[in-house]
Amino acid sequence: MRTGLLLMTAITFITWIGTRMTAIALPLVALEETGEAWATGLVGGMAGLPLLTVGWWGRGILQRLTSGGPLAAVMGVNAVGLAVVPVVALHGQVTSATLCTSGLISGAAGALLGPAQRSLASDLADAHLAQGGRSGPAQWLAWQDLAHRVSMVFAPPLGAWGVSALGASSLLWCETVVIAAAALAFTLVPGAPATPGEDSANASPSGPPQRATSARTVLRAHPQIAAGVLMAGIGGLCWFGFSLGLAVLGVDHGRPGALIAAGMSGYGAASVIASMLVPLVIDRIPRMPTMLTAWAILGSVFIALPLVAPSLTSIVALAAVGGAAMPWGIAALNGVITDQTRGNERRAAFTAQTVFHSGGTSAGLLAGGALIGWLGAGTTLVLTGALQVLVAVGGALWALRTHPRRPSTPSASSGARV
Numbered sequence: 001m002r003t004g005l006l007l008m009t010a011i012t013f014i015t016w017i018g019t020r021m022t023a024i025a026l027p028l029v030a031l032e033e034t035g036e037a038w039a040t041g042l043v044g045g046m047a048g049l050p051l052l053t054v055g056w057w058g059r060g061i062l063q064r065l066t067s068g069g070p071l072a073a074v075m076g077v078n079a080v081g082l083a084v085v086p087v088v089a090l091h092g093q094v095t096s097a098t099l100c101t102s103g104l105i106s107g108a109a110g111a112l113l114g115p116a117q118r119s120l121a122s123d124l125a126d127a128h129l130a131q132g133g134r135s136g137p138a139q140w141l142a143w144q145d146l147a148h149r150v151s152m153v154f155a156p157p158l159g160a161w162g163v164s165a166l167g168a169s170s171l172l173w174c175e176t177v178v179i180a181a182a183a184l185a186f187t188l189v190p191g192a193p194a195t196p197g198e199d200s201a202n203a204s205p206s207g208p209p210q211r212a213t214s215a216r217t218v219l220r221a222h223p224q225i226a227a228g229v230l231m232a233g234i235g236g237l238c239w240f241g242f243s244l245g246l247a248v249l250g251v252d253h254g255r256p257g258a259l260i261a262a263g264m265s266g267y268g269a270a271s272v273i274a275s276m277l278v279p280l281v282i283d284r285i286p287r288m289p290t291m292l293t294a295w296a297i298l299g300s301v302f303i304a305l306p307l308v309a310p311s312l313t314s315i316v317a318l319a320a321v322g323g324a325a326m327p328w329g330i331a332a333l334n335g336v337i338t339d340q341t342r343g344n345e346r347r348a349a350f351t352a353q354t355v356f357h358s359g360g361t362s363a364g365l366l367a368g369g370a371l372i373g374w375l376g377a378g379t380t381l382v383l384t385g386a387l388q389v390l391v392a393v394g395g396a397l398w399a400l401r402t403h404p405r406r407p408s409t410p411s412a413s414s415g416a417r418v
Contacts, residue, residue, distance in 0.1 A: 001128040004068070004189045005140050008121050011182050013147035015075075018175045018182075020151055021159035022082065025175070028168040029085055033094035042096055043085070046103030047110065052359050054111035055215050055351055062347045063213075065116035066123070068189025074112050075183035079176055081105030086172040115350035118144075122338045122346060123192035135279075138335035142279035145330055149275045152268055213344040215352035222340050224288055225349050227395040228333040231295045233356030234391045240361075240368030241302055241384030242267075242322075246315070248377040253310035263305070266316035267323035274324040282331045287339065288399045294329025296392035298322045302385025306378035 027040035050057075065071055084102040088094050121144065122137035129136055162171040219226040242263065250259035301322035308314035337349045372380045 001124050001131060001190070001192070002133060005121060005124050005128065005135075007185060007189055008117065008124070009140070009143050009147055011185055012117065012144045013151060014178060015182050016148050016151040017155045017158070018178045020155035021162060021171060022175050024156060024159035025163055025168040025171040026085065028163060029089060029172060030094070030099055032168065033089055033092070034096065034099075036096075039096055039099055042099035043103035043106070046100045047107030048358075048362050050104060050108035051111040052355060052362075054108075055348075055355055058108075058112055058351070059214065059348070061112060062116055062119075062351060063344050065112065065347070066120065067191025068120075068186045071113065071116055071120065071189070072183045072186035074109050074116070075179065075186055078106050078109035078113065079179040079183060081107075081109060082172065082179055083176045086169050086176065089169050111354070114354045115347055118334070118350045119347045120189070120192070122334075124190075125338075126342075127192045136283055137338035138282045138331055139279045141334040141338070142275070142282050142327070142331045145327060145334075146272075146275040146279065149268075149272045149327070153272060213348045215348045215355070218341065218345050218348045219352060221345075222349070224336050224399060225333075225340060225352075227288075227398050228291050228336050229349075229352050229356050231291065231329075231388075231391050231395055232333060232353055233360040234388055235295060235298065236357040236360030237364040238299075238302070238384035238388055240364040240372075241381045242305075242319075244365070244368050244372055245302075245377045245381045245384070246305065248372050249306065249309055249381070252377060255310050255312075258312060259309060259315055262312045262315040263319040266319035270320035270323035271326055275327040278327045278331045282328075282335060285332075287332045287336045288395075291329050291332035291336065292392045292396045292399070294325040294332065295395075296389050297325040298329075299385040299388030299390075299392065301325075302381050302388065304385075306381050309378075 023044075026043055030039045030042065031037060054062075065074065081102050081104075084105065085094060085098060088098045118141060121140050125133075125135065125137040125140045128140075159171065162174070166174070219229060243260070246263045247257070247260040250256050253259070301318050304318055305315065308318060333353065337346065337353065341349050368380075375383070
C-alpha cells in the first residue's frame, strides 16, 4: 500500500507540473493559430463546464474509479484531450471548435480525476493503517497538497523557458507525453482491499455496481463536512478579491503590478513552507477548529490588505499569513472527509469539495471584475474578507450544535457506504 501511495504522490506532482506548463503554452498556441485574443481562454472556459456538472453525469463513473487501472484510463483520456490542439495544429487548422473540444475532453477527465485520486489515496491509506502503517489518509493527502504547491513555484518559469526554447506547440507535445506516462504509471497502483462489512464491488470495478451516492445526501448526513465544503466554496468565490483586487489596488496607488506580485510571492512562499509542516502534525490537531481558524485568518488578511497598501513589505507579510493558514484548512477538511466517510460517500464528498471550491473560484473571477469596478478594490477586499470570516463564525456555531457522524456500520447502512 505504501508503494502505491508514494506512486500516487509522484503522479500528482508530475501532472500538476504539466497542468501549469499547459496553462502557459496553450493560450500562446491558440493565439498563434487563430489570431484571436478571445480564443485564448476557450480551453479553460470549456474545461469548467464538465467540472460544474460532474455530480450529475459523473456520479456513476466515480463509483468505479477504485483502483489504478480505471484511473489510468481516465488519465489517458486527459492526454487525448491535451493532444487535440497540437495534432490539429500540424495541419494548421486550429479553430474555436478545436479549442472547445480539447477543453471539454480534458475538463471531463480532470473533473473525475481530482476526487477519484483523493478518494483512492484515502482508501489506500486506510488499508496502510490497518496493516500497521503510521500515516493516515489526512497525512497522505497533505503530502499530495505539498506536491501541488511546490509545482506552483517552479512550473510556471519552467513553462516559460520551454516556450522560448522549444516553442509552444512542441511544449504541448511534451506535456501530452508526460500525461500519457502518468496514465501508464497509474496501472501500477492497486485498489484498496475491502474492509469487513464493505461491499466487494467497491474494490472491484468489474463487480455489480452499487447505487451511486449523491453529494447532497452526503452533505446532509455529515454537517461538519457540509460546513467545510461551504467554507471552501466561499473561499474560492472570494479569491478574486485577492488576485484581481490587489492588481487593481496597485494601479490605484500608482504601483501597477507591484502589489499583486508582492502578495502572490508572500502567499505562495508561505503556503509551501506550511505545507512541509502540515503532514507531520495534521493527525495530532483537531479538525474543525483548525479548518475554521484557517478560513477566518484568510478573511482577516483580506480585510487588512487595503489598510497597509501600498507598503510592499506589509503586503508580503500579510499575504504570507494567509498563505501559511490555507494548507492547514485544506488538510483539516480532507481529514474531516476521510474520518467520517468511506467508499461512495467519500467519493461524493470529495466531488462536492472540488465542485464548490473550483466552481466558486470560476464564478468569482467571472463576476469579480465588475464588482471591483463598481465598489473599488479596497472595499471589495474588505467585503470578501468579511464574508469569509462570517462563514467561519457560522461554521463554528454549526459545529458546536452537531456531532460528527462516523462511517455507518453494515447493519445501519442503506447502501451509502460500500
